[in-house]
Amino acid sequence: MTDHGGNGRRNNGNITVAPARRTDGLDALRGRSVLVLNWRDVRHPRAGGAELYAHQVARRWAAAGVRVTWLTSRPPGTPAREVVDGVQVLRRGGTFSVYAAVAAALLRHGRLFDAVLDCQNGIPFFAPAFAPRTTPVVQVVHHVHQEQFDAHFSRPVAVLGRFLEGPASRRVYGDRALAVVSPSTRRDVRTRLGLRGPAFIVPNGNEPPVDRSGPRDPDPTVVVVGRLVAHKRLDRLLRALPDVLPAVPGLRVSVVGDGPERRRLELLAGELGLRRAVRFHGRLPDAERDELVRRAWLTTSTSQGEGWGCTVLEANRFGVPCLAVAAAGIDDSVRHDGTGWLVPDPAALAPALVDALTRLADDAVAARLSDRCRAWASAFTWDRSAELLAGVLAAEGRRLAAPRPDRRAARADLVTAVRFRVPRDVPPPRGRLTDQVRVDGEHGTALLHGCDEVDAEAVLARWRVEPVSIELAREEQLLTGAAHPADRT
Known part of the structure; x- marks a missing residue:
């Protein structure tokens, strides 16, 4: 999928360009040296959504003049050092020994970096324990892995993983800032991991919508x-299909991708008598994959939990809706009855598939859903993700250097959405690095972190703008950055 950048926005049935956002966060990082820690890089043979997220952000930072170094593991056959899209990639250690390699590198060279982005993939790098105390560290959390440790490891290793992700992280990171990709992840890091640092939602980006x-x-x-x-629990979909096929003649299911579960899933499809209906394609070139998605009626998600539905939004950009089993992260990316449907559990999957495919047989219904999907997908861009995450990292540096605690940073989970008018004689407001302010002529919107409605009134008064509306931000607003959902649909 080719990256084009830009900010698509839905307006009167057409995808148009949204008002330009300021780049205060990127401006604050320009010329500085940032270390990105991730157990894989984008060229790792098992790279996934977390690596794509970090890479799309890092390459934009590098293009904006930030000196970005990515420290990661070294799979066989890869060079120890290379430059990828302007990002210097250093590879040390294996799947688990990379953690010791990172700790040693931080102890020896940590003072060379102005900030650290610590990407947590179940087990964080515990950068605050090894980097200089004054170095800002922001932990990026895609989703909580507490149950997933049991699915991938033996019981003793799973117990250790849960300890490192939970109690050990609470102790080491303390009140350090967090970047999470969705409201679901923010809830989980609070309620299940007990992490207490300021948590800012920095959603995944997406490629521009495709007609x-x-x-x-x-x-x-x-x-x-x-x-x-x-x-990912693709077996849930396969087990539902025997009840769907008699009601949906000619149904075909294409599975694109590879992984350790492929052979087991192929055997299960054979046992269920699905060989004619289900085809496992393995990994495909981007163009072939995109053509399959473009022609599809529907995609599905049966995962037990995600930070965000990357593949859901990738299908949405082609106008393809999603039927999903409700789960953390997926609930954020699928708009029920808007860009697809959510079912409460796997038992409801078969009848919901029949109902969804029956509806989509109507070309007019399919066209309306397709428009909604592309409009929703247009709200998420990698440019915006890079700017937001830069703002969080730069703001964390200012917070550590501040002589007094920042009340707004301590209440980052509280966000107020405002709309306002800018009088002719007043300059456009800028806001803080973690605020999302957009001004189009005399009209503006903002998401103000750490503000309730009373605080927001005081902010607007300092900006000398005229309030139009003030309300606590909804989850959709936190994801899209729009002060009102109507701005995006």
Whole structure:
């Protein structure tokens, strides 16, 4: 999928360009040296959504003049050092020994970096324990892995993993700032891990929406794209299909992707008599994968939990809706009855599939859903993700250097959405690095972190703008950055 950047926005049935956002966060990092810690890089053979997220952000930082170094593991056959899209990638150690390699590197060279982005993939790097105390460290959390440790490891290792992700992280990170990709992840880091640092939502980006340049498949077609690993629970979809096929003649299911679960899933499909209906394609070139998705009627998600539904939004950009089993992260990315449907549990999957495919047989219904999907996908861009995460990292540096505690930073989970008018003689407001302020002529919107409605009134008064509306931000607003959902639909 080719990256084009930009900010798509839905307006009167067309995808148009949204007002430009300021780049205060990137401006604050420009010329500085940032260390990115992730157990894989984008060229790792098992790279996934977390690596894509960090890479899309890091390459934009590098292009903006930030000196970015990525420290990661070294799979066989890869160089110890290379530059990828302007990012210097250093590879040390294996899947687990990379943690010791990172600790040693921070102890020896930590003072060379102005800030550290600590990407947690179940087990964080515990950078605050090894980096200089004055170095800002922001932990990036995609989703909580407490149950997933059991799906991938033996019981003793799973117990250790849960301890490191929970109690050990609470102790080491303390009140350090967090960047989470969705409201679901923010709830989980609070309620299940007990992390207490300021938590800012920095959602995944997406490629620009694509209008269907050709017809969809004439027969009902479901396409699922993703890594075939245990927690994705693709077996739930396969087990539902025997009850769906008699009611949906001609149904075909394409599974694109590879992973350790592929052989088991192929055997299960054979046992269920699905060989004619289900095809496992493995990994495909981007163009072939995208063409399969473009022609699909529907995609599905049966994962037991995600930080965010990356493949859901990737299908949405082609106008393809998603039927999903409700789970953390997926609940954020699928708008029920808008860009797809959510069912409460796997038992409801088969009848919901029949109902969804029956609805989508109507071309007019399918076209309306397709428009909604592309409009929703247009709200998420990698440019915005890079700017927001830069703002969090830069703000954390200022917080550590401040002589007094910042009341707003301590209440980051509280966000107020405002709309306002800017009088002709007043300059456009800027806000803090973690605020999301957008001004289009004399009209503006903002998401103010750490503010309730009373605090927001005081902020608008300092900006000398005229309030139009003030309300606590909804989850959709936190994801899209729009002060009102109507701005995006």
